[in-house]
Amino acid sequence: MHRDPQSRLRNNKIKVQWRSSFLFTNQKMTMNGIKIAFISAVGLWHTGLAAHSTVSELAELSLQELLEIRVDSISTDQASEDIAARWNISVGWYSQKLDGYRRGTTDFSIDEVLFEPGEERVYHNFPVVPTVIEQDVFTASLSYRHSEHSTLSLTVPFVRQATDHVSSVAAYEQFMIKTDGIGDIGLSWRNNFYKDEVCQFSIGLGISLPTGSIGERGDTPREAGDQQLPYTMQLGSGTYDLKLGLGMSWYFDKWTWVNDFGYVQRMNRNDRDYRLGNRLLLSTEVRRVINRYLTAGIGIEYQNSADINGRDTEIIVPGPFPYPASITDPGNFGGELIRASGSLTLRLAERQSALITYGRPVYQDLNGIQPKSKGRISVSWTLGF
Template sequence: MSFFTKTACAVAISFLSISAQANETGDHQHDHTKILPQAHAPIGVMGDHMHNKGEFMFSYRYMDMDMADNTQGRHNISSDEIATTVPNVFGDMPPTVRVVPQTMTTKMHMLGFMYAPTNDLTLMLMLNYIEREMTLTTYAGMTGTTQLGDFDTESSGLGDTKVGLLYRLHDNDTHHFHLNANWQIPTGDLEEEAEVLTPMNMRTTLRMPYAMQLGSGSNTFELGTTYNGYANKSNWGGQIMYSKALDTNDEGYQVGDKLQLTAWYGHQLNDFLSSSIRLTYITSDEIDGMDTEITAPVTTANPENYGGNYLNASFGLNTVIANKHRVAFEYTVPLEQNANGVQMKMDKMFTVGYQIAF
């Protein structure tokens, strides 16, 4: 991790620790007979809250992310530039990348289960079903800007499974602070294939690049902390999460380390509706190693074209229906994208979720 990343992490941890131990006198009071719309973080934050002893919660989230066009570091790069200037790292022929991603959509269905055996410990399980689709353009031959045409690739199935725990560190009417510890189990497929259009104008079936696979293939440990604050009709908070692959997968690679910092502010609009704004900073490393079956002349096949530094803004609504059912929405747009190598750009992301505790 860079010096900036380590500094940001240290500052954020200090901020959360200070906040959690700050003045414990606040105007917010927990009302155990009434569910407040601002009692949870925005729906895009995972592992944000705990439960009382014996309480169980079921949740469903649907996430839809769109990506379009390409960036080299912080700067836009056209398809023609990629096809004529970006080297093909898998050999001399063709000398440059000749297949260029244009758009990509990722749809994820997430089922979550939480149970609290004690007031200080909440257990968590999350299952994911993923659908990916990418449109690519193939350029003719070894050089030049003549396009042969577009083709689509798709993959769908079970993603990686996450089990974890939340441990209470500090709690009163104003400040709540807990530890997050998760284990991501590699249940997603790494051998998804698709028919592609080659620069020689042939159709063949190949293993798809890393971005189109459904899992990481590695056991991944995730550790972090979450802070929530409440006062009057406002809520605010922050979360730090760091993840690291613990082993190399069966295909010979592992995903890079990732650090995510997020902070939010919410305000109650009425008895059943609150709004929120959130900033998220993500920094992640490139893929370590490679799958020898992924060697096509396309940017997404290069392990070095993964990871980077990203800053996103999210706007959300939390609702409570019949004092029991929580429905929430969040819309996310990028503010800054500094990608490793050449990558597709995030355009927007929409998340909707349902939660019920009993």
């Protein structure tokens, strides 16, 4: 007759506990004894969750009995990362939309921003107004885990942008400008410098190379033919940008709390004599494993970016108001943004997963007057091998 191996081990433990309580009774339990018993009971309730036996005790069981023991493996989260693949390829799509205007925390309508002949021209109205800006970035990444804790990654983005405009310039009342091409290629290194049963800390260092064009041209009302386009329509920063990241994750059963810090430092000015603003990013996200195929998360992130330093003199016009559109003024960039987001991670197959994230700003305090950020969606697929 086969005996349940867990109950066999448990019975041994119960015998020991019963003997202890019997001894307690014989010694006429005092008030302190009651307290100790209560604390012990709480402790036993807690430690009883695992009904833990030592390896020496387990080694006394037969192989068949050992194979029947229920083990609450942690393979759903942290342990899975322990067996992460050496190589990972990933493709992704990220899309964001900017629509409407805001200065600081005050919203402005398109009519308020558009300068019409006969109105007073001031610093916050313009003869050309982008109405909707759509940016899509397709990424291809390859990462290599060269040691237990360190991973090198290469990311190549393809950027596609389209901006709808209205203007008070004859023949350009409504027009659209599109640009597309390779963006700034990123190289990064990540090191999980501390990892234990409940938390993991990582540091990331990276650089983005100025491979994206900053000389995109198109037809604008500024003059006839193609001209240099504003900053938002360019495909790259034009500078070598250093990136620093810190990641801290805590694991509680099926829950994971992920905290990230990121900073982008732009180096010098580019060939067009400007540099985009440095950027700080802080984010926190709580994820829960729903089942072996699905993990859901909600999070919030804070972004702070500076305005543009220097300016591209080819996109300004002569006169007291040199900026024909808000996006040609280097002061109308950057600010603070808080975004709430939700994510779903789908495990599609062996070492193959998809991540879907949707975020929406809940607070924006923008420098100058500039288009407001709307929803942002990203989808990525990763394969490890």
